[in-house]
Amino acid sequence: MTKPVLDFWYDFASTYSFLSAMRIAPLAETEGVAVRWRPFLLGPIFQSQNLTTSPFVTFPLKGRHMWRDMERLTAEMGIGFRRPSAFPQNSLLAARVAMAGMDKGWGEDFTRAIYLAEFCDGKTISEQGIIAEVLGTLKLPVEATLAHALSDDNKSKLRVQTEQAQKLELFGAPSFTTADGEIFWGNDRLEQALRWAKRS
Amino acid sequence: MTKPVLDFWYDFASTYSFLSAMRIAPLAETEGVAVRWRPFLLGPIFQSQNLTTSPFVTFPLKGRHMWRDMERLTAEMGIGFRRPSAFPQNSLLAARVAMAGMDKGWGEDFTRAIYLAEFCDGKTISEQGIIAEVLGTLKLPVEATLAHALSDDNKSKLRVQTEQAQKLELFGAPSFTTADGEIFWGNDRLEQALRWAKRS
Structure with a gap:
């Protein structure tokens, strides 16, 4: 039987997308829902x-509330959150690399690793050196991967994905969309979105 | 033993405050937390x-997402939600009456009744006739209650309460504040706010 699908739209600059990225895989597994990880750029949407x-x-x-909320929520999740010095960070390069990884099976792991670098280790994810470091920890060939991420073909894929987000009229991240046209906005709606995907 | 206290700040124009008003009493009872209901006006804060x-x-x-979100959440809560024709409604009169009722023991019931009139029955709560109708269903003396609500003393109480919200740097509703200075914003944080109040 084919699993129901939930699309998970996220931007690497988004704090609440970070929380969903850390939570979604085990929750989806429990619900029997397949997740399509869809990095996109909030910039053009804002x-x-x-x-x-x-x-x-x-x-x-x-x-100010968001930062305190993040501290409280990550404490409950057991995540060693640290407020980054720069916010929001430029997420373009990370999104391109994630896009490149989705077809190849390492996009999810890369996504979580980048979020942890950004929001736990205080790294600046717009720096190519930081992206290279993360790729290294995932045992991926750094130069070839970056070259592929920066290819016209891959750049265009991310552009198309962001355009799809705009066509869906997404306005923030994370957002979750279902096959029957529902939009759920925010980390707080992750569980509800999974239940919806399951029943529809 | 004195119960821990949670302050519940709400505006009658706010859809998510409506959800918290319908949920907070039984949840607080279960947690052993006393709730201080604090109507205020978001207008000056916005x-x-x-x-x-x-x-x-x-x-x-x-x-657009908020209205769909309200439909989905109220369906789960078993509330017959109806999107009102006007939004946001002028909540000044309702807030003054609620303020008047807080000292007298009927403020909570009035609050829930007004929210149901607004978001389930499609009533315009800025109309004195609608407020009078709700007071009637609560078996309260309509004219005397309205006169008290519109007295300088009571108007001033609501003004002071709104100023307190501003001093606390609240920026939206519902908000929940604790004795140790935490601010929790949004209906989605109600449970967490109650747990915090209980342990602090």
């Missing part, structure tokens, strides 16, 4: 809402 | 963030 940066920067009180 | 209306209006895609 721009089309006339936001020039993250709402957590535009609205400082909301931003 | 204004100080340079928002002229609800973010759900300013950002239409976020608004």
Whole structure:
């Protein structure tokens, strides 16, 4: 029997996407749902809402709550969270590499490793050296992988994926979408989205 | 033994405050936490963030998701939700009446009844006639209650409460605050806020 599918849309700059990336695999396994990991870029989507940066920067009180919320939630999850010095980070390179990894079976592991580097180890994920380090820990050939990630073909795949997110009218991350057209926004909706995917 | 206290800050225009108002009493009972119901006005708080209306209006895609999210969540809760024709509604009069009721023991019941009128029966809660109807169903003396709600003393109490919300740097509703200075924002944090209040 084919498993029901849930699409998981995430941006590497997004704190709550980090939480979902760390939680989704075991939860989906329990529910018998297959997850399609879909890195995309929030930048163009925020721009089309006339936001020039993250709402957590535009609205400082909301931003302050988000950081404290992250501390409390990661403590409950047993994750050693550390607020990065820069936020939001430029997620373009990481998203391109993740995109390249999805067809090859290491995209999920890369995604989790990048999020941990960013939000636990305080690394700047826009730096090619940091991406290379993470690829190294995954035992992947660094130069060939980066060359593939930066190929026109792979860049175009990420662009198309971001355009699909816009067509679906996603407005934030993480978002979860189902085959029957539901959009669930936010890490807090992960469980509900999985249940929905399962029953539909 | 004195129960630990959780402050519950809500605005009658807020859809997610509605959900918390319907959920908080039994959950707090189970956790052994006393809830202080604190109606306030989001308007001045949004204004100080340079928002002229609800973010759900300013950002239409976020608004569209919120309505669908409300449909899904209320269905799970067994509440017959109906999207009101006007949003956000002017919540000033309802907040004044709720404020008047808090000292007298009927504030909580009034709060739930107003939310149900607004989000299940499609009523316009800025209308004095609707408020009067709700007071009638609660067997309260309509004219005397409205007169008290509109007294300078009671108006001032609501103003002070809204100023307290601003001093706490609340930025949205519902919010939950604890004696040790934590802010939990959103209906999704109700359970966590109760657990925090209990242990602190």
